[in-house]
Amino acid sequence: MSLGESIPIVGGTGALGFGLALRFAAAGRPVAIGSRDADRAGEAAAKVRERVPDAQAEGLENAEAATRGPVVFLAVPFRAQSENLTNLKEALSKGQVLVDCTVPLAAAVSGKATRLLGVPQGSAAQQAAEMVPDGVTVVSALHTVSARALGRLEAELDEDVLVAGDSKDAKRRVAELIGLIAGLRPVDAGRLEVARLIEGLTPLLISVNIRHKAHAGVKLTGLPDALWP
Amino acid sequence: MSLGESIPIVGGTGALGFGLALRFAAAGRPVAIGSRDADRAGEAAAKVRERVPDAQAEGLENAEAATRGPVVFLAVPFRAQSENLTNLKEALSKGQVLVDCTVPLAAAVSGKATRLLGVPQGSAAQQAAEMVPDGVTVVSALHTVSARALGRLEAELDEDVLVAGDSKDAKRRVAELIGLIAGLRPVDAGRLEVARLIEGLTPLLISVNIRHKAHAGVKLTGLPDALWP
Numbered sequence: 034m035s036l037g038e039s040i041p042i043v044g045g046t047g048a049l050g051f052g053l054a055l056r057f058a059a060a061g062r063p064v065a066i067g068s069r070d071a072d073r074a075g076e077a078a079a080k081v082r083e084r085v086p087d088a089q090a091e092g093l094e095n096a097e098a099a100t101r102g103p104v105v106f107l108a109v110p111f112r113a114q115s116e117n118l119t120n121l122k123e124a125l126s127k128g129q130v131l132v133d134c135t136v137p138l139a140a141a142v143s144g145k146a147t148r149l150l151g152v153p154q155g156s157a158a159q160q161a162a163e164m165v166p167d168g169v170t171v172v173s174a175l176h177t178v179s180a181r182a183l184g185r186l187e188a189e190l191d192e193d194v195l196v197a198g199d200s201k202d203a204k205r206r207v208a209e210l211i212g213l214i215a216g217l218r219p220v221d222a223g224r225l226e227v228a229r230l231i232e233g234l235t236p237l238l239i240s241v242n243i244r245h246k247a248h249a250g251v252k253l254t255g256l257p258d259a260l261w262p
Numbered sequence: 263m264s265l266g267e268s269i270p271i272v273g274g275t276g277a278l279g280f281g282l283a284l285r286f287a288a289a290g291r292p293v294a295i296g297s298r299d300a301d302r303a304g305e306a307a308a309k310v311r312e313r314v315p316d317a318q319a320e321g322l323e324n325a326e327a328a329t330r331g332p333v334v335f336l337a338v339p340f341r342a343q344s345e346n347l348t349n350l351k352e353a354l355s356k357g358q359v360l361v362d363c364t365v366p367l368a369a370a371v372s373g374k375a376t377r378l379l380g381v382p383q384g385s386a387a388q389q390a391a392e393m394v395p396d397g398v399t400v401v402s403a404l405h406t407v408s409a410r411a412l413g414r415l416e417a418e419l420d421e422d423v424l425v426a427g428d429s430k431d432a433k434r435r436v437a438e439l440i441g442l443i444a445g446l447r448p449v450d451a452g453r454l455e456v457a458r459l460i461e462g463l464t465p466l467l468i469s470v471n472i473r474h475k476a477h478a479g480v481k482l483t484g485l486p487d488a489l490w491p
Binding site: 147148149179191192195220221222223224226227229230231233234236237238240241243244245246247248249250251252253254255256257260 | 460463
């Protein structure tokens with residue numbers, strides 16, 4: 034496989050990353066599951082192939098996985114985001130898009146999952162934008178979809194994914210991929226700095242979920258039908 | 263009218279406050295519209311009576327209005343929140359609930375409406391909680407419903423209102439009032455500190471609205487039917 038053919042998922046053995054890999058594979062797209070440990074990545078890829086007949090899924094070390102396609106999903110815990118981006122510096126190359134899915138929950142520093150950390154750059158996504166090599170564009174997305182629901186193919190999704198970024202073209206490419214997952218509607222939420230507000234949705238939903246014993250998602254009302262023409 | 267009979271709305275001549283007054287009046291509840299200027303409040307009350315036959319609406323100075331019922335809505339711009347709370351110190355009394363609807367948009371200090379200010383206490387609602395007299399409970403709500411839609415009775419609403427606060431009883435009382443407005447579903451979002459995340463929804467929706475030329479609202483998916491038993 035060469036750049037352009039696969040969907041790399043850094044942190045693809047975690048709940049969100051694995052759920053994304055499964056859903057993209059189910060949509061017929063080859064996925065490159067990354068992990069710190071290539072063996073664990075390989076096991077996750079095998080699990081995807083087991084659940085999705087004809088899936089094209091390979092397991093690799095994160096940096097290796099990141100070279101496998103033009104739009105790289107970063108689905109690691111915020112605690113490990115900075116370390117992962119440092120490790121990806123040599124792997125990422127000009128023209129690639131990095132989709133940051135991390136959320137700076139206070140749980141990253143042994144605080145509550147209903148609280149958001151203040152990130153010096155404004156948001157986890159802006160921290161990512163500061164750390165990626167020149168020519169790599171960061172898009173922020175996928176903070177509110179339940180990892181658990183993504184990981185169960187029989188679970189029907191019906192929610193919105195807010196997408197933020199400074200490059201319209203990069204946002205559109207990410208939106209096209211998200212649109213491959215049945216039941217997810219990508220919504221352009223604006224510039225990358227808006228990620229600060231979007232990342233706050235995760236602890237908010239966690240707080241709602243605790244109260245209602247639910248797995249809430251977000252849907253915006255009042256939007257036109259053709260969202261991403 | 264005495265305490266307990268009416269719904270006071272401080273800032274009831276503004277777009278959000280007037281919309282709330284109109285909707286509560288349409289639901290058959292007496293409203294006390296407050297304004298800095300009693301005459302302007304009186305004009306707004308007359309407008310409510312004009313649009314809602316049999317409406318019980320009176321217009322008063324803010325501090326006077328605030329004494330008219332047990333659950334007081336504070337619907338002023340964030341720029342004026344602190345000043346209003348100072349003016350209400352003598353008017354509010356033990357046992358009352360103050361519903362803070364203000365949003366600390368950067369627009370309050372000539373910044374962008376797609377940006378949220380950092381409030382020292384954490385959120386506008388927490389600033390309100392610090393300023394109200396002892397025995398008055400603050401609940402945070404009504405940040406995402408379009409004031410424009412509230413103000414047009416023919417506009418059908420179908421969205422959620424996230425409600426945060428440290429008193430379950432106070433939240434329930436506010437939820438009951440919000441539930442009077444057709445098409446609004448109150449959702450318990452947790453403790454008052456979560457207001458910080460909820461207030462961020464407003465600039466986020468404004469950013470979405472700019473991009474999509476829409477008036478987006480919020481709806482949470484995956485919640486149980488009986489939200490506020």
